[in-house]
Amino acid sequence: MDVGTLVEQARAGRPRAVARLISLVESAAPELREVMAALAPLTGNAYVVGLTGSPGVGKSTSTSALVSAYRRLGRRVGVLAVDPSSPFSGGALLGDRVRMQDHATDPGVYIRSMATRGHLGGLAWAAPQAIRVLDAAGCDVVLVETVGVGQSEVEIAAQADTTVVLLAPGMGDGIQAAKAGILEIGDVYVVNKADRDGADATARELRHMLGLGETRAWQPPIVKTVAARNEGIDELVDALEKHRIWMGEHGELTLRRQRRASQEIESIALTALRRRFDHLHGDQRLPALAQKVADGQSDPYTAADELIAGITQL
Amino acid sequence: MDVGTLVEQARAGRPRAVARLISLVESAAPELREVMAALAPLTGNAYVVGLTGSPGVGKSTSTSALVSAYRRLGRRVGVLAVDPSSPFSGGALLGDRVRMQDHATDPGVYIRSMATRGHLGGLAWAAPQAIRVLDAAGCDVVLVETVGVGQSEVEIAAQADTTVVLLAPGMGDGIQAAKAGILEIGDVYVVNKADRDGADATARELRHMLGLGETRAWQPPIVKTVAARNEGIDELVDALEKHRIWMGEHGELTLRRQRRASQEIESIALTALRRRFDHLHGDQRLPALAQKVADGQSDPYTAADELIAGITQL
Numbered sequence: 001m002d003v004g005t006l007v008e009q010a011r012a013g014r015p016r017a018v019a020r021l022i023s024l025v026e027s028a029a030p031e032l033r034e035v036m037a038a039l040a041p042l043t044g045n046a047y048v049v050g051l052t053g054s055p056g057v058g059k060s061t062s063t064s065a066l067v068s069a070y071r072r073l074g075r076r077v078g079v080l081a082v083d084p085s086s087p088f089s090g091g092a093l094l095g096d097r098v099r100m101q102d103h104a105t106d107p108g109v110y111i112r113s114m115a116t117r118g119h120l121g122g123l124a125w126a127a128p129q130a131i132r133v134l135d136a137a138g139c140d141v142v143l144v145e146t147v148g149v150g151q152s153e154v155e156i157a158a159q160a161d162t163t164v165v166l167l168a169p170g171m172g173d174g175i176q177a178a179k180a181g182i183l184e185i186g187d188v189y190v191v192n193k194a195d196r197d198g199a200d201a202t203a204r205e206l207r208h209m210l211g212l213g214e215t216r217a218w219q220p221p222i223v224k225t226v227a228a229r230n231e232g233i234d235e236l237v238d239a240l241e242k243h244r245i246w247m248g249e250h251g252e253l254t255l256r257r258q259r260r261a262s263q264e265i266e267s268i269a270l271t272a273l274r275r276r277f278d279h280l281h282g283d284q285r286l287p288a289l290a291q292k293v294a295d296g297q298s299d300p301y302t303a304a305d306e307l308i309a310g311i312t313q314l
Numbered sequence: 315m316d317v318g319t320l321v322e323q324a325r326a327g328r329p330r331a332v333a334r335l336i337s338l339v340e341s342a343a344p345e346l347r348e349v350m351a352a353l354a355p356l357t358g359n360a361y362v363v364g365l366t367g368s369p370g371v372g373k374s375t376s377t378s379a380l381v382s383a384y385r386r387l388g389r390r391v392g393v394l395a396v397d398p399s400s401p402f403s404g405g406a407l408l409g410d411r412v413r414m415q416d417h418a419t420d421p422g423v424y425i426r427s428m429a430t431r432g433h434l435g436g437l438a439w440a441a442p443q444a445i446r447v448l449d450a451a452g453c454d455v456v457l458v459e460t461v462g463v464g465q466s467e468v469e470i471a472a473q474a475d476t477t478v479v480l481l482a483p484g485m486g487d488g489i490q491a492a493k494a495g496i497l498e499i500g501d502v503y504v505v506n507k508a509d510r511d512g513a514d515a516t517a518r519e520l521r522h523m524l525g526l527g528e529t530r531a532w533q534p535p536i537v538k539t540v541a542a543r544n545e546g547i548d549e550l551v552d553a554l555e556k557h558r559i560w561m562g563e564h565g566e567l568t569l570r571r572q573r574r575a576s577q578e579i580e581s582i583a584l585t586a587l588r589r590r591f592d593h594l595h596g597d598q599r600l601p602a603l604a605q606k607v608a609d610g611q612s613d614p615y616t617a618a619d620e621l622i623a624g625i626t627q628l
Contacts, residue, residue, distance in 0.1 A: 036613040044610045128614075254608070261614065262604035266591055268618035270584055277580055290576035294568070296358050299350040300442075300575065304582035 003034045010137040011042065013076075018110055018137045025129040026114065036129070042136035044257070046078070047244055050160030051145045052185070057168040058192040062227040062236075063145045067103050069237045070141050078134030078142040079103075081113040082127055110134060127159055128264045158263060161256060162243045164236075166190045167206065169198035183209055186220050188239045194224035194232065218246055276311045285310050317348045324451040325356065327390075332424055332451045339443040340428065350443070356450035358571070360392070361558055364474030365459045366499070371482040372506040376541040376550075377459045381417050383551045384455050392448030392456040393417075395427040396441055424448060441473055442578045472577060475570060476557050478550075480504045481520065483512035497523055500534050502553045508538035508546065532560055590625045599624050 001020075009017035021039075024031050049066075051059050063079060070077045103109040114130055127144065134142045144160055165186035189210070191203045203222050210220060221239045225232030247253040277286055289306060292298040315334075323331035335353075338345050363380075365373050377393060384391045417423040428444055441458065448456045458474060479500035503524070505517045517536050524534060535553045539546030561567040591600055603620060606612040 033613075033615045036615050040607070040613040041610045044608065257608040258601065258604045261607035261617075262600055264614045265600065265603055265607060265617040265621055266588065268614050269591065269621045270588065272618060272622060273587055274580065274584065277583065286576055286579065287572065289579055290572045293354070293575035293579060294358065294571040296355045299347075299354040300578045300582050301347045301350050303575075303579040304586060307579055307583045308586060 003031055003038055007035070007038045007042070007136065010133070013107060013138060015107070015110055018133060019112070021133045021137075022112055022114075022130050025133060026126055032129075036132070039132055039136040043132050044135065046131070046135035046139045046142045047240075048131055048135075048142045048144060048159065048161045049240060050163045051143060051166060052163065053166030053168075053190075057166040058227050059145050059166055062164075062166060062190065062192055062225065062233075063143050064103070065225075065227045065230055065233045066143060066236065067109055068230070069233045071103075071106065071108055073237075075140040076108045076138055077103075077110070078131075078137070078139035079109070079111040080127065080130055080134065080142065080144045081111070082144060082146050110137065110139065128260065131159060159260060161247065161253060162187045162240055164188045164190055164240070166192050167202055168193045169196045169202045187218065187243050188236070189220055189222045190232075190236060191222060191224045192227050195226050195229075199224060217250065218243065218252075273311060277307060317345055317352055321349070321352045321356070321450065324447070327421060327452060329421070329424055332447060333426070335447045335451075336426055336428075336444050339447060340440055346443075350446070353446055353450040357446050358449070360445070360449035360453045360456045361554075362445055362449075362456045362458060362473065362475045363554060364477045365457060365480060366477065367480030367482075367504075371480040372541050373459050373480055376478075376480060376504065376506055376539065376547075377457050378417070379539075379541045379544055379547045380457060380550065381423055382544070383547045385417075385420065385422055387551075389454040390422050390452055391424070392445075392451070392453035393423070393425040394441065394444055394448065394456065394458045395425070396458060396460050424451065424453065442574065445473060473574060475561065475567060476501045476554055478502045478504055478554070480506050481516055482507045483510045483516045501532065501557050502550070503534055503536045504546075504550060505536060505538045506541050509540050509543075513538060531564065532557065532566075587625060591621060 006017050006021055006024075010021055021035060023029075024035050051063055051066075053059055060081075063081075067077050067079060103111060112130065112134075114126060131142055131144065163185050165188075167189065169191065189206055191199055191206070193199070203224060206222055210222075221242075223232055223236045223239050225236060227233065244253070247256070286307060289298065289303040293300050293303050320331050320335055320338075324335055335349060337343075338349050365377055365380075367373055374395075377395075381391050381393060417425060426444065426448075428440060445456055445458065477499050479502075481503065483505065503520055505513055505520070507513070517538060520536055524536075535556075537546055537550045537553050539550060541547065558567070561570070600621060603612065603617040607614050607617050
C-alpha cells in the first residue's frame with residue numbers, strides 16, 4: 001500500500017493504517033521521509049499531554065481514566081505508552097496494562113505502546129514521530145505516558161504541550177521529586193490514590209516545594225485524584241484545559257511546539273551526521289583517528305576537528 | 315598557572331594540580347584543548363575499572379576496599395565517583411561516602427566526585443576526559459564508580475577497560491539485572507554482602523543467566539565479597555588482573571580503548587556540530603526551520619537536510 005493511501009486511511013480513522021504508519025516511522029523504513037512529508041500539513045491540531053511519575057503512582061490507571069473523560073467530551077484520543085527499558089513495541093504488547101483494554105473496542109481511541117531501548121537516539125528520536133502520526137490521524141488529544149523512570153521523564157516533558165507529574169502518598173516522593181527534577185517539568189501535578197493516608201501531607205509538601213522557586217507565570221495546580229474510582233478526573237481535565245488556554249493566550253504553546261520541532265530537527269540532523277562519520281572514507285577515517293588517540297599520538301579534540309573537516313567536504 | 319606547569323605538577327602527584335586540570339576539562343574552559351593536547355602523550359597507562367550496580371549493593375564500600383587492596387600492591391589509584399543525578403562536582407562534595415575518607419590523607423590516592431547532570435552531553439562527554447587526566451597524572455588504576463542508576467551504567471561500561479557489576483542478595487536484582495541489560499556489560503560480577511541470606515541463590519541465579527547467552531570468549535567470573543569486612547577483595551583483584559591479562563593477550567584491550575576513543579571523538583565532534591547549528595546565521599536558521607515544521611509547512615527530515623546543508627557550507 002502506498003504512503004498516500006495509508007495516510008488517507010489513517011485520516012479516516014482506520015487503526016490498521018495508523019499502526020502501519022507508526023511501524024514505518026519506528027523502524028526507520030525507507031518510506032519514512034515520504035511519510036513525514038505527507039503528514040506535515042496534517043499536523044498541529046492535537047493537544048499533547050505527557051504523563052510521568054514513579055512506578056506505582058498509577059500512571060496507567062490515570063491515563064485510562066483521562067481517556068474516558070476525553071471520550072465523554074467527544075474527543076478522539078491517542079495514547080502512546082513509552083517504555084524506555086523494553087525492546088518490544090506494538091499495539092498487542094501492552095503488558096499488564098489491563099485497564100487500557102476498556103478502550104480497546106472504541107474506534108475513537110488509538111492505543112500504542114512503544115519501546116525505545118536500543119533505539120537510535122532513544123525517545124528523542126522515536127516518540128515525536130509517533131505523536132506526529134497520531135496528530136495527523138485526527139486525534140484531538142494525545143496522551144504520552146512513560147512506563148519506567150529516569151531521564152525519559154524529562155525527555156517526555158520536552159515532547160508534550162502540557163506535562164502532568166503524578167505522585168502518590170507515602171512513596172517518599174518528596175525527596176524523589178527534587179532529585180528527579182520533576183519540580184521543574186510539571187505544568188499540572190496530580191496526587192493520585194488520594195484516599196490513602198498521607199495524601200494531604202504529600203500535596204502540602206509538594207505545594208511548599210513548588211512555592212520555593214522563583215515566581216512563575218503559570219502556577220502549577222495540584223489535583224487530588226483516585227483514578228481507579230474516577231474521582232478527580234474531571235478536575236484534572238479542567239486543569240489541563242486551563243493550562244492549554246493559558247498557553248494559547250501567552251504564546252507559550254507556539255513557543256513549546258517550536259522548541260519541540262527544533263529539537264526534533266537537530267536530533268535527526270545529528271543522527272544523519274553520525275551516519276556520515278561511520279561511512280566516512282569507507283569506514284576508515286574514524287577508526288584511524290581513534291587509533292591515534294588511543295596511542296596518545298593525538299587528542300580527542302584535534303581528532304574531532306579532523307573528523308568534522310572530513311564530513312563537511314562530502 | 316600555565317597548562318604545561320599544571321601537567322608537570324600533576325605528573326609529580328600534586329593533588330591540587332590534578333584537581334585544577336579536572337575542573338578545567340569539566341567546565342569546558344578555553345584551556346581545554348591545550349590541556350588535552352598536553353595530556354595525550356602521557357595517557358594509556360592506567361587500567362580503568364568501572365563499578366556499577368543498583369543503589370544499596372555497596373558500590374562505595376567495595377570501591378574503598380579495592381583502593382586499599384591496590385595500595386597494598388603499591389599502585390597509585392584514582393577514583394572517579396560519577397553522579398548523574400547531581401549538579402554538584404568537586405573533591406569536597408562526596409556526600410555520605412565516609413569510607414572514602416580512609417584514603418583522604420594517602421598521597422597515592424586521588425578521589426574525585428563528578429556530577430554529570432546538566433552537563434553538555436552528560437557522562438559521555440565529561441568522564442572520559444577526567445579519566446584521561448588521572449591517567450596522565452600517573453594513576454596505575456582508575457576506579458570509576460557510578461552513583462545512581464540507569465542509562466549511566468551502560469555508559470560507564472563503555473568507558474572502562476573492565477566493568478564490574480555488583481549485586482547483593484535479596485534485592486530482587488535477578489529481574490533487575492536482565493532489565494537493565496547488566497548481563498551484557500559485566501566482565502566480572504560481584505555478589506557483595508555475601509554473609510547475608512540468599513547470597514548463594516543470587517550467585518546461582520546469576521550464573522544461570524550468564525550461561526544462557528551464546529558462548530563467550532571470556533566467561534565472566536562471579537566473586538563473593540563482604541566489602542565492609544574486606545572479605546573476598548583480594549579475589550576480586552585477582553579476577554580483575556586475570557581479565558586484564560586476558561584482554562591483553564586477545565587484543566581486546568586495544569580494541570576497547572580504540573572504541574572508547576572513537577566514541578569520545580564522535581561525541582566531541584557532534585557537540586561541536588550542534589554548536590554550529592546554534593550559531594548558524596546568527597541563531598536564525600534553526601528557529602526558522604522549527605517554525606516551518608511546527609506550522610506544518612515542512613517536515614523534520616526536510617528541515618534537517620537544510621540544516622546540514624547550512625553547516626557544511628561554513
